[in-house]
Amino acid sequence: SISLRNLGMNSCSILMRNRKHSRLFSAFSNLHKGMVSEGKIEATRDELNLEPVLMNGQAFRWTKSEGDVFFGVAVGRLWRIERVDEKIIRWLVVARCSSIAAEKDESALKEYFQMDVPLVDLYEQWKAADANVTRLLENEKMRGIRILAQPPLECLLSFICSANNNIKRIS
Secondary structure, eight states: OOOTTTTTOOGGGOOOOOSOHHHHGGGOOSEEOSOOEEEEEEOOTTTOOHHHHHSSSSOSOEEEOSTTEEEEEETTEEEEEEEOSSSEEEEEEEEEETTSOGGGHHHHHHHHTTTTSOHHHHHHHHHHHOHHHHHHHTSGGGTTOOOOOOOHHHHHHHHHHHHHSOHHHHO
């Protein structure tokens, strides 16, 4: 028989979808809830646009709350992420797997969003190579979209689910 553990998943990999965020936290077991950490990432919307990245169907682990606030599970942590202003994204780790160190939270989030990729520099290269990119990037919602660094199994399952349904139905 196939178990979640055989697939490389554990309780931190499973997020029970519910519109009530208060019930979101009850979906986790084997988590250290007292070890909360928080921080900020400097990133303009052109570098990281949260809504199109988290809600576009790449991953189905994120829920949008009021304003520009998102709750989701990634890299063994339950996150609360929000855009504070045009340059700052605030993050809060609400819970994490017991084997994960708090010191690595910020680097884990940056790796998940692939913040080491200089997106604004790439825009200039793409615009020089293709006039269609220039027109596309005139739409603010199209800027700041990144590919999430997801585990291969999660990426495959998201692809299979999205191929047989629509994003709104899955989410």
